[in-house]
Amino acid sequence: MPQPKVVFVLTSHNQLGNTGKPSGWYLPELVHPYEILAPYVQIVIASPNGGEAPLDPGSVDASKDDAQSQNFFINKSALWKNTQTLSSLLGHANEFEAIFFVGGHGPMFDLATNKIAHNLVNEFYDNNKIIAAVCHGPAALVNVRLGSGLSLLDGQRVTGISNSEEEIEQVTSFMPFKLENELNRVSGGKYEKGSEWEENVVVARGERLITGQNPASAAGVGKAIYEAIFGELKSKRDL
Template identity: 45%
Template sequence: MSRPSILVVLSSSDRGWYLPEFAHPYEVLSPHFDIITASSEGGSSAHVDPVSIEQFKGDAYSVEFLNTKQELWEHTEKLETFLGKAKDFAAILYVGGFGPMFDLVDNEVSLKLIREFHEAGRVVSAVCHGSAALVNATLADGTKLIAGEGVTGFSNEEEVIARRPQDMPFSLEDALNESSGGNYSKAKEPWAPHVVTSALKTKKLLTGQNPASAKGFGEELLKFLQTS
């Protein structure tokens, strides 16, 4: 009997995706689900942010993941391959890193895919800057997918501490707060774990704030999938 699958979306931007934000959800989810990876351009276009490799060189699992799971990001499928196939998956997961801020915010294929997953009753999830993919996602009637929902992603304060605001095309915190109708939330302290699950029975959404949230995000997603 085949296992259920999760579609993991990685950025194809040269800004890359963030190592622990894929490694730790994979650590939690892969014993239970097949992990299928996609990117907007497909192939080997999904690059690990080298800064994340350096910053997490003391994280044993992230290092192991980097050294043993290259197939996951070196041979991604094009996002468009999965249009019309949401029912083949249990969830879609957008990995963070600065890349999604550039190539997934207004990506028409990605936005259509998110709607299809929602309409199929599947879980839509994102961690850190991966939440940028949700900012402009809409329902069939044009309303924002995350309207009325608690949501999180990398905060303004964390951007300042990381010395990156000037490099970003917009404020993720502000954009998520606007699209959700003022329902963005964050941890009490920068870099602390914070995971938010759907507040509405009509939607299955889950978001994590930052790298420290990655493993807890994976654990909450696993729980969400096993109980919903």
């Protein structure tokens, strides 16, 4: 039996708004779900523009004590330097089990308004596949409208980076919108905030919608994707 396939989506936006400060996707938010899932699934990494997806250098510094992230950074750069275009995946959602949007500030500026990303999410929804995101990654979901005209997140429990966490990092003024506010609005008040910088993973819509609040939630999102694909974990200590 071939392994199930999962798409990881990275941003193509390389700076914090128009500040000129380099940004992009957040290292541990790719690494921890990737390392959990890679032994069991085929992972395809994509981005809006394809090719090299910009890694936020600040995330490398912030994870300097995270051996798994540092090893990944040193040895697996080909994974994010050779991404597929999102457009190349259109029409192929039925070949995958899940789509996962990695966080970092970048998704707020490109994936939030990217029509190809939104069409792809619709395809995954229509095929009853898993849709997952972490931290700023849920920005890719806030503007997704289903064929019915309703928001993808309407009435669904959901999480993502909180306003207070953004304020602690002093980036609120650079963001095009407050993700917590938008997630709460489009879900009909279903946004769920956990403790700041602690793991908070929300699983909704019969395990078809999985979101994590912050970098500490990345591994938990990876485990939830695994469980949604394969059922209850046989040995949680292996993860």
